[in-house]
Amino acid sequence: MHIEKFSLGVGDRFGREGVAQLAALQKAAEAGVEVIPVWNKSNREHTLIGSTPADTRSAAEAAVKAAGWQAPYHLDADHIGLKTVDRFLPHCDFYTIDVADFIGQAAEPADVSAVRDSLSPLIGRNFPGLGQDQPLDEGALEGFLRAYALAIREAGKIYRHIESARGKDNFIAEVSTDEAETPQSPLDLFLILGALAGEGARVQTIAPKFSGRFNKGVDYVGNAGQFAREFERDLAAIRAAVAEFGLPKNLKISVHSGSDKFSLYAPMRELLGKHGAGLHLKTAGTNWLEEVIGLSLAGGPCLDVAKEIYARAFSRIDELSQPYATVIDIRRDHLPDPAVVSRWDGGALAAALTHEPSDPRFNSSLRQLIHVSFKIAAEMGPVYLEAIDSAHPTIAACVTNNLYDRHIKPLFIG
DSSP, X not given: OOOOSEEEEEOOTTSOOHHHHHHHHHHHHHTTOOXXXXXXEEHHHHHHHTOXXXXXXXXXXXXXXXXXXXXXXXXXXXXXXXXXXXXXXXXXXXXXXXXXXXXXXXXXXXXHHHHHHHHGGGTTOOOTTSOOSSOOXXXXXXXXXXXXXXXXXHHHHHHHHHHHXXXXXXXXEEEEOTTSSSOOOHHHHHHHHHHHHHTTOOOSEEEOOOSSBOOXXXXXXXXXXHHHHHHHHHHHHHHHHHHHHOOOTTOEEEETXXXXXXXXXXXXXXXHHHHTOXXXXXXXXXXXXXXXXXXXXXOHHHHHHHHHXXXXXXXXXXXXXXXXXXXXXXXXXXXXOHHHHTTOOHHHHHHHHSOOTTSTTOOXXXXXXXXXXXXXXXXXXXXXXXXXXXXXXXXXXXXXXXXXXXXXXXXXXX
């Protein structure tokens, strides 16, 4: 089983927007670019909503059938570890192995030795294109081992656990280090991939930590030029790792919290074309926001539901923000009082939520708060589900247009 060249982490919190998302990918196919959907939902999101991996599988299969989707598709057990992976094994064929929490933690001597053994043949060598100014030496390798040995060993354990259940080469593995505190250098990425190969982990995508901030549902915060340089060197690190360690030839980079990173799409597209590289981009959260935008535009009782979500979120901001604290940046003084929002028409609320920085009505803090507030919609139960079903035509248009016009087209087509 292998991941295709271009793939998009899609899905939605409540399993209603699959057909609308596939419509965007079908438009991409008509424009000559194949982008494969990967439905992703983390254990955290399942827990907050009360859904299961089986629900995601059912929603994806129903959408594929209804849309007449003929190309491949996958289901991602997103950000799993040994404690959470088992419930996903019967339903998913893509596994995002998250070991960020193990980075920088001390490993047992035997674990350090095992990783050192797999990388020691690289000492004294230089690897062009990775930004090195001198050959890899013992000191640099020891520094790498202190930071990453435990994470690599943990990734190996998780990979082998999945393999024992799914079978050899019968799943797609990604390793995620993007939620670490410190960005990985291209050399770090190369060594991580080499050590993973030493663990027998045939990863097909890797999600590194870049400099700057990748906040949920809003644009990149940082120096886009610096990101482009890091991105290109990471592409070089992946090419070098495939050649050096015999990793799958389709190994590619993955960008998490990648939705709405509008300032990065053009340089990413240029570099992907320059190097003939593939990409996996996760955008699932943006579709939940389009549901709330669609409710706002539908007006009437649907607008009332959208306003109620905001009012409850405003009063529970600490609780809702805590699980996502490292990937949001909400300025509380920029959040309007719910009493004020209660007087807005649907266009005003939709404009505040829609990521259009040139519109003075857009409110980045409000958008990020709603982004992490899907738990409230789940608590509303039938009230919310009936509202999105009644507003379906409006919501579906929002989902399709957002995904195609604002993400797929600028990133993959131009």
